[in-house]
Amino acid sequence: MYTWEEIEKFVNHCGACPLGRTRNHPVMGRGDRKSRLMLVAEAPGAQEDLAGVPFVGPSGKVLDELLALAGIRREEIYITNILKCHPPGNRDPLDQEKEACIPYLKWETYLLKPRIIVCLGRVAAQRLISPDYRITREHGTWVERKGCSLTAVYHPSALLRDPARLEVARKDFRAIGEKLRRLEAAEP
Ligand code: URA
Numbered sequence: 001m002y003t004w005e006e007i008e009k010f011v012n013h014c015g016a017c018p019l020g021r022t023r024n025h026p027v028m029g030r031g032d033r034k035s036r037l038m039l040v041a042e043a044p045g046a047q048e049d050l051a052g053v054p055f056v057g058p059s060g061k062v063l064d065e066l067l068a069l070a071g072i073r074r075e076e077i078y079i080t081n082i083l084k085c086h087p088p089g090n091r092d093p094l095d096q097e098k099e100a101c102i103p104y105l106k107w108e109t110y111l112l113k114p115r116i117i118v119c120l121g122r123v124a125a126q127r128l129i130s131p132d133y134r135i136t137r138e139h140g141t142w143v144e145r146k147g148c149s150l151t152a153v154y155h156p157s158a159l160l161r162d163p164a165r166l167e168v169a170r171k172d173f174r175a176i177g178e179k180l181r182r183l184e185a186a187e188p
Helices: 004-012 046-051 058-069 095-112 122-128 156-161 163-186
Strands: 037-041 078-081 116-120 143-145 148-153
Touching (some): 037 095, 058 156, 058 163
Parallel strands (some): 116 148
């Protein structure tokens, strides 16, 4: 098993797929490495690629608003992506890229041992919950796996494109906040 520092070093020097040659900065997960809550999104966007930090662009602002509504501060959770490198033009990650990158997420999950995993958007939900996951139908529902509760919500970028979905996203985030607080009360 590897340490956080080793995983970060692997990510920083990764050449497992061609994205390592086109990205500016790899984007390792960020946040509290002892958190019970892990958010998993798709892949760094253009601004994250420049900064090397997840969710610093406009979608990060939406995410912070939703977290605030749920009573959750960004510093108290761990946020990561399926891909650690930006796909040019923000296209969907290719299967080959997901397969090359997934060991990093597995190591992050192993070290963090989250009790709640929230998939931000379809790509993460289809990789972590079920390959035929339909975000419009299934967002906000929970599955239990090996002592961990998983759910998916609309991706913040999808909410920027379609603000009509904000209300359901707010509801889903409030439920996530409540679940986290119940867990903290039961296991301080
Ligand atoms: N979109 C993502 O999926 N991940 C980020 O880190 C930023 C935007």
